[in-house]
Amino acid sequence: MAELPETAGLGPAERGVALGLGIERVRADDSVDAVTLAERAARGALAAARLTPQDADALIVVESRAPQTLLSSEATRLQHLLGADRAITFSVGGLGCVSLTPALLAARGLLAADPATRHVLVAHGSKPATPGRYRHPVTVNGDGGQALVLSRTGPVRLLDIVQETNGAYWDLFHVAFRDRPTARWREECQDPAAYSFRLAIETRNRLRALLGGLLERNGMCPGDITGFISQNLSVGSFGFTEEALDVKLLPVCRENLREYGHLGPNDIFLNLYSAVERKELAVGDRAVLINVSPVAAWSLLLVEIGDLELTE
Template sequence: MPGSELPISGVRTLDEAERATRDGLGIDTVRADDGLCAVTLAERAARRALREAGRDARDLGALVVVESRVQETFLSSEATRLQQRLGADAALTFSVGGLGCVSITPALLTARGLLAADPSLREVLVVHGSKPAAALRYRHPVTVNGDGGQALLLSRDGGTRILDIAQVTNGRYWDLFHVDYRDRPTAQWREECTEPRTYSFRLAMETRNRLATLLDDLLRRNGLARGDIAGFVSQNLSSGGFTFLEESLDIALLPACRDNLRRYGHLGPNDIFLNLRTALDRGELAPGGLAVLINVSPVAAWSLLLVEAGSPEGTV
């Protein structure tokens, strides 16, 4: 994780009501470094993943970048900027996104398609650098955004295996959260919820129903029952969000989720694999155990990943 720890008390809010909500999220600190951009965070994560796997960026067949929420400049390409900085000159390179936190799912679907379509392709590197869209790290009433980078090296075989992927979207909520930026200095950018009641009630109920249906379908098509799942992993928004998921789906999330929420806050598309890696490192998931990774975005999108745990060092 980059930067220094920023205590939750140091995260700015607009008023006392927001401050009270912020303090009840279950987040103690976030990592923050305003001197690092999303591409640098992604580059650091990519270099570490390649180093740990004993791979050279020059040999990469494909590089898929989960796009930043806000690029530093318009018209330029952060994906090819990262390609150039890594020296991955031979890699098929592009970005995916548009689904907020759930954007990691189309990146994985794309990697799976590339590996299936091209027998000569050995590995795909999926990378994301997470930075908040606005200077105000607090997103009312949802979470606090931290900084982080993540890279996943995907191949046809490896320690940890993604067995199945499910995703669904609903365009009704496409503009529920947004940042008005035209003709505004960046210091005035703010992630705003256009309809707080819709987020707190209507979307919450739809999330409960969508995830329950997705989970039932995912288990059914893989011939599994709830008891076959060794652990459930979620994104990091708030402790209340965890409780909502657990009660809605009648599950228990792995302890790594709450621990990482307290330490790092929300890291966008990086959350679920950070929590999975932490759970593997701490032995919360034994090798061969099955886990379901749950991801939700208020745009709105929902996704589930069925994962078979390998060793912490294994390639995804």
């Protein structure tokens, strides 16, 4: 973390915040773009499910925060690169890290609406929107690609999804880019007090209400949940989430934060599958995946670990 080029230009206060995030390293490769990362992940996910690109009935791309070009389609570019010619293809986004949730909602809708749809591929390539990776005072962005194959059977069952948004914060963080060279792009927080206090309080209240409603409508109580998983922003954000919900996050969250930093919408499923690999979750366990974005959006996913031998 201390070796990031922009760290040297930070003032003492900002540098202290950056070094206190709990992030030791990030993966970075400026030679690849978001679509390339998504393609690699998609091929890996299809292979793990013993499928080919031609088996994908739909391709949903979680859009990148800063596309390489305007007016072109990253979604159909990925379709072309994969050779997923049969797939209904489109992108979703606009909610930052929470943009994964509408992708899952759309995938669930496609599977429910059309019996002929068997496999929906969801993919995302995570790259920072600016040349700098440190996002004061939030996190440090790394590079990563992730893809999920959603089918009617599989090793993880998505039981329920809840999501809420508040448009009052739509421009709290932004990057002014028109008439500026890329080297001058900077992410700015319009109102640090709103982020640190007002949005924090609303986030606490929203998450408490969402979790209570999610469990109630599924006939569960907190004791029925084996593990809680959050996105990877900072050790401070983990502590905030644990205190707000009176839960303990699985240890893998802090480990992946140290090793990878923040990977946007990819965080929660990276943590979920890492928890399964580390045996922090086992067959039959249920977990709640917590995702928050300062736009502002909040989402919770309720999942159940099934037969890990299943490949669809």
